[in-house]
Amino acid sequence: MxxxxxxxxxxxxxxxxxxxxxxxxxxxxxxxxxxxxxxxxxxxxxxxxxxxxxxxxxxxxxxxxxxxxxxxxxxxxxxxxxxxxxxxxxxxxxxxxxxxxxxxxxxxxxxxxxxxxxxxxxxxxxxxxxxxxxxxxNSISTAEHAFALMLALSRKLVVAHRDTALGGWSRYSFVGTELFGKTLGILGFGKVGARIAIRARAFGMRVVAYDKYILPNQFTVTETGVELKPLEEVLKESDIVSAHLPLNQDTIGLLNYDKLKLMKKSAFLVNTSRGGIVVEKDLIQALEEKLIAGAALDVREKEPPEESKLNHMDNVILTPHVAAFTxxxxxxxxxxxxxxxxxxxHGVPALNYVNFSLPKKGLKNVTD
Incomplete structure (x- = not known):
């Protein structure tokens, strides 16, 4: 009761x-x-x-x-x-x-x-x-998952597996592209973004990034050789765009139709951050109009997602928000x-806090 x-x-x-x-x-x-x-x-x-x-x-x-x-x-x-x-x-x-x-x-x-x-x-x-x-x-696992999705998209691994498992052997139907020499655009250059940059450089990729809170002289930028650029330039120059942004008022719906059509027609979009960053109906439209080559989403606008055209597109890879699940x-x-x-x-300050490390007593009610 x-x-x-x-x-x-x-x-x-x-x-x-x-x-x-x-x-x-x-x-x-x-x-x-x-x-x-x-x-x-x-x-x-x-x-x-x-x-x-x-x-x-x-x-x-x-x-x-x-x-x-x-x-x-x-x-x-x-x-x-x-x-x-x-x-x-x-x-x-x-x-x-x-x-x-x-x-x-x-x-x-x-x-x-x-x-x-x-x-x-x-x-x-x-x-x-x-x-x-x-x-x-979870930054290592998320970075690895994002990279796995990049490889799976560029080498058409999911559709190749599906066809082969059904008895096919269509080698020339699954010609992919190399990552070497390509440009990776990272949206959000925090802990995950920096780890992805390191892996991308090891693959011989050029890395550009957008993050309005990161300065060019910061250690993670200078050590990874990343070029910081405005969002529109990152979208235009990249062969793969990988999103690693927090979800807030500035990023909700950030990747809409107008932003997606700035990307190369040969480019892929990967999102392992928050589903609300990508407007899914606009992504579907961009894919149907062949404005981009494909997408891989570990996160969705609504989780679990409803039935979607994305479920039936061969150039789309979907995973159930498992990038951090190792x-x-x-x-x-x-x-x-x-x-x-x-x-x-125990009255000891927290080490990983968003606002402050110890509770503060006697503050006003939020409705005051």
Whole structure:
């Protein structure tokens, strides 16, 4: 049984009968105090599939509640987090203002991954809640996956495998292109972008990059020999464009039809960052009009995606947001998350934080 107190009136809610819309309306109009039996005095809530030896060790130090589907049960998520001191999430959990405001004991939201666009960092900051992430943990795996997609596109590996597995032997149908001597354009020259640049140079590629926050004299630029250029020039010059940007107001829908038509007709697009960066209907149009040669997407505008023409195009490769999913990367990610949660709950500054390293008490409510 779950009891919510709203403006001194007691209302019994059933997650099976109340709609999401009704629930969100309640959140907007009332201050809710959630009382629940399941998470009473829980220290750490894990809302998605996050496993590992470090998680087991965390459970020995703190009271930990795990439910890998909790992210998809909004009412239960809201209640369960209400008395937690720490929440560990991946990318599917929507950590918005209403959730944060109701979590009166929350000290840290720990993101098991490099992107944190599913977390309202501004609201967390105003409430004094630490937001941590794992910027290094999956950068190697993501870079390797992006490079694998580049090779698969340029050598037509997926369609060649499919045809051969069905009994074909059409060697001349799958003539590809070399990476050597080609220009790779990297959008977003952070940790993943820099690792890709190193690998591309080893393949004999020229590398150009767009990142408005990176300066030409920065170490990663000078050491990799990358040429920094405006976005439009990168798109025009590149034989392969690989996106590694965070999702924010500046990058949502960045690669639309007008941007895609700047690319060479022989060029490929690879996206292993965030699906919202690419406008999929515009990408489909560009592919149908042969404005670009192909695309490989590990991330989608909506995940899981709905039926799409992309599913049936031979010059498109799709993977289910697995660029970071290697045993090695996930161990690093989980170890990093657990370390920062442990540090914060013990009053020690987090090492990998987005806003600040320790919770700040006495800050104003975000609605003030």
């Amino acid at each position: 779950r009891i919510h107190i709203l403006n001194t009136k007691k209302i019994l809610l059933s997650s099976s009968s109340d709609t999401e819309a009704k629930f969100e309306a309640l959140l907007r109009n009332y201050t809710i105090l959630s009382l629940t039996l399941i998470n009473h005095s829980m220290d750490v809530i894990i809302t998605e599939n996050i496993e590992g030896v470090s998680i087991d060790a965390l459970s020995e130090k703190f009271k930990v509640y795990r439910d890998e589907k909790l992210w998809d049960k909004r009412l239960e998520l809201f209640e369960t987090v209400s008395t937690a001191r720490a929440v560990i999430v991946r990318n599917q959990t929507k950590v918005d203002r209403s959730l944060l405001e109701n979590a009166k004991s929350l000290q840290i939201v720990a993101r098991a991954g490099a992107g944190y666009d599913n977390i309202d960092v501004a609201a967390a900051s105003k409430l004094g809640i630490v937001v941590s992430y794992t910027p290094e943990g 045993w090695e990367a996930q161990k690093r990610v989980v170890d990093t998350v657990v370390e920062d949660v442990t540090r914060v709950l």
